[in-house]
Amino acid sequence: MIDFKKKMEEVEKKEAKENGHNEILLADEFQPKKKKVSNYLIAIIVIALVFSGKVIMSSQSTADWLAEKGFFNKLKHLVISGDKQIKGEADDRINILLLGMGGEGHEGPYLADTIILASLKPSTKQVALLSLPRDLNVPIAGAGWRKINHINALAEAKKKGSGGEASISALSEILQIPIDYYITADFQGFINIIDEIGGIEVNVENTLNDYSYPIFGEEKNPDYYARFEHLYIEAGNQKMNGSLALKYARSRHSLGIEGSDFARAKRQQLVIEAVKNKLLSKETLLNPVTVSKLINEFNRHVSTNLEVWEIIRLWDMFKDVSREKIINKVLSDAPGGLLVSTISEEGAYTLMPITGNFAQIRNFVQTIFNTGEEEIVKIEKLNTTADISVKNGTWITGLANKTATELKTVGLTVNDISNAPDRDVSETLVFDLTYGNKNEVLDYIKKTYNATQSFNFPNWVKEYQTQENAADFILLLGTNANNAY
Numbered sequence: 001m002i003d004f005k006k007k008m009e010e011v012e013k014k015e016a017k018e019n020g021h022n023e024i025l026l027a028d029e030f031q032p033k034k035k036k037v038s039n040y041l042i043a044i045i046v047i048a049l050v051f052s053g054k055v056i057m058s059s060q061s062t063a064d065w066l067a068e069k070g071f072f073n074k075l076k077h078l079v080i081s082g083d084k085q086i087k088g089e090a091d092d093r094i095n096i097l098l099l100g101m102g103g104e105g106h107e108g109p110y111l112a113d114t115i116i117l118a119s120l121k122p123s124t125k126q127v128a129l130l131s132l133p134r135d136l137n138v139p140i141a142g143a144g145w146r147k148i149n150h151i152n153a154l155a156e157a158k159k160k161g162s163g164g165e166a167s168i169s170a171l172s173e174i175l176q177i178p179i180d181y182y183i184t185a186d187f188q189g190f191i192n193i194i195d196e197i198g199g200i201e202v203n204v205e206n207t208l209n210d211y212s213y214p215i216f217g218e219e220k221n222p223d224y225y226a227r228f229e230h231l232y233i234e235a236g237n238q239k240m241n242g243s244l245a246l247k248y249a250r251s252r253h254s255l256g257i258e259g260s261d262f263a264r265a266k267r268q269q270l271v272i273e274a275v276k277n278k279l280l281s282k283e284t285l286l287n288p289v290t291v292s293k294l295i296n297e298f299n300r301h302v303s304t305n306l307e308v309w310e311i312i313r314l315w316d317m318f319k320d321v322s323r324e325k326i327i328n329k330v331l332s333d334a335p336g337g338l339l340v341s342t343i344s345e346e347g348a349y350t351l352m353p354i355t356g357n358f359a360q361i362r363n364f365v366q367t368i369f370n371t372g373e374e375e376i377v378k379i380e381k382l383n384t385t386a387d388i389s390v391k392n393g394t395w396i397t398g399l400a401n402k403t404a405t406e407l408k409t410v411g412l413t414v415n416d417i418s419n420a421p422d423r424d425v426s427e428t429l430v431f432d433l434t435y436g437n438k439n440e441v442l443d444y445i446k447k448t449y450n451a452t453q454s455f456n457f458p459n460w461v462k463e464y465q466t467q468e469n470a471a472d473f474i475l476l477l478g479t480n481a482n483n484a485y
Contacts, residue, residue, distance in 0.1 A: 086310045087180035093369075094120040094314070096181040096306075097168050098272070099152060103186025103301065107219055110153040110163060113187075113250065114268050117171070117179070121369050122317050128327040128368045129272075131265030136331065136339065137350045137398050138174055145398020147350060152184075164305060174358055175365050181306050189301020191242030193275070196293045197284050199241045200274040202248065206263070208233040212253040245271050261351075262332035269328050280319070327368060331361065338364060340408070343417070344401040356406025381411040386434075386441040387471040389416040389464070393425030394479050403449070403477060412441065415471050421460050425478040429454040431461050434472045445473065449481045 088094035100114030112134060119128040134149035143154055148171075155166030164182035172179045185193075194200055213231040221227050231247055231254075240248060249271045250264075257263055284290055306314075332351075333339040338361050339351045353361055388407055392400035404414040428451040432442055445451050454476075457465070464470055 084309070084313075086313055088120075088178065089122055091178075092121055092123050093177075094122070094181075095177060095179040096120070096183060097164075097171060097179050099164065099167060099182060099184040100190065100268075101152065101184065101186055103188055106187065106216070108153065109186075110156040112149040112152045112167070115148060115167075116265075116268065116272070117175075117365070119368065120314070120318060124325070124369070125318060125321050126325050126327065126369055127318065127321055128329065129269050130365065130368065131268060131330045132171075133261045133265065133331060133339070133351055135261070135349060135351045137344070137352050137401060138170070139398075140170060144396040145402050147348075161303070164303065176362050177366060181304065181310075183302065183304040183306070185302045187246055189297055191246055192297045192301070193279070193294060194240070194242035194245050196290060196297060197275075197278045199239055200245055200271070200278050201237060201239055202245070202270055202274050204233055204235050204238050204248075205266075205270075206256070206258050207235045208248065208251055208254045208258045208267075209256070210251045210254040210259075213247060213251055245275075260332070260334065262330050262334045262337070265330040265332070266328065273326070280315075329368065340405060342401060342405055344398060346397075350398070350401060352402060352405040354405075354409065356402065356409050382440055382444060384438050384440045385411060385413065386438050386473060387413045387415050388441075388445075389418075389471040389474045390414055391416075391418060391420035391474060391476045393420040393422055393428075393476045394481075395423055396479070399477055399481065403475070403481065406448070407475075410444070415469065420476055425476060426480065427452055428478040428481040429476040431457060431474040431476070432472075433465055433470060433474065438472055441473065445475060449475065449477070451475065451481070 086094060096118045098114070098116040098118055099112045101112050102109045115132040115134060117128075117130045117132065119130070121127075132148060134147060136148045137145050138148045138151075140146045140151055140154065143150070146154075151167045151170050152163035156163040164184050168179040168182050208231065210231040212228045215227060215229050218227045231251055233244075233248055249268045251258070251267070252261075252264060253259055254263075258267075278284060279294075284294075331337070331339055333341045333354075338354055340354045341349065341351055344350050388404075390400045390404045390407070400417050400419070404417050407414055428449050430442065430445050430449075430451040430453050432438075432453060436442075442453065446453060461474060464474065
């Protein structure tokens, strides 16, 4: 049995040596160089072992002891002292990025499959969960416009363990809000943790019927149809083990309403809420065997930049949050959504902001606690329609796709998105194939993209001009077209 009194004396001595520093750690062995959620669980198991022993010795029930002694109050005072605040608390908004990925053994192991921005408002005890689709096109420093799920993978390829920091840095800039914390988990950890807590219960809103759910390990099976299984989950309250919960959260090709990215994001939020409730239940936290196994799973599969005392403070502030205090939102291309689906110049399916830039999405994110509803931005349409061919003359990935989305929002038709013959163009050029018949459109293009009208048609433009369905304009994008997003 741990000598609790001796442990507290060691802590107090350590605090005195630190000359007033208001963060108290359990002991040096609880300070691994790589900060992990397991620190929290180690703290819990220390307290649980000590006090559950006292409960057994005194024949007092765990429930009675918990109510009388205040389990989490003791844990809070053990780990921290003073009124030190976590980042964002002073501004009444704490932002945490939740990332889920395949992990070792999966194709694209570090591509983020699940991306959720969790925002917590201390003054009202509200929590907002905003799901960001993995196909959303965003600017990535040094990589051009890529799908948002590439941020973590690109960082991990350069330096293992850097994906979380890179993700919160990039999304802080894109959304223009401070995102200070991240929690990442891989699929196997997700499965194991749910199994260790005895599974979860999820209220399945709509029957899920997916005939194309990919089977892990069968991605390259020569028999194409052997790569998939039929996933069927009835509507209603369902008990799920880790494997089924992961499938329910990841399914992308269900028949009917559950086949949309919007529905997928909602399912992910439901599963996360169910895991949180079961993980932080008395049944789990007061079972030393379960907690010990969870420590191992968190060590292997979960990482975060949250300190132990920050996790405990978050728990103390939001442990009693009710369901009606949770705002669930999803960025999607559904009717009334803020995104639009498109095909990139590389032929990939992507999602872009419906306005062509992130101004509307930023406003939505920044005001999510005000009304929970996005403010629709009015887009001024041009009086003249025209067809435009957009050519990417740079090595900035996704630039043509982004530009095409912007052109569509003002009523123009984009009939071609592709790479230009020359990819080292610095100055954006516009070729008017109507010869002055649509000057309103020409002026818009020149002003919006800092484009210069070229009267000298290169051979590839002359050849394009002879095609039956040639556009009214060719917009050749140079590096100066990579304007603010």
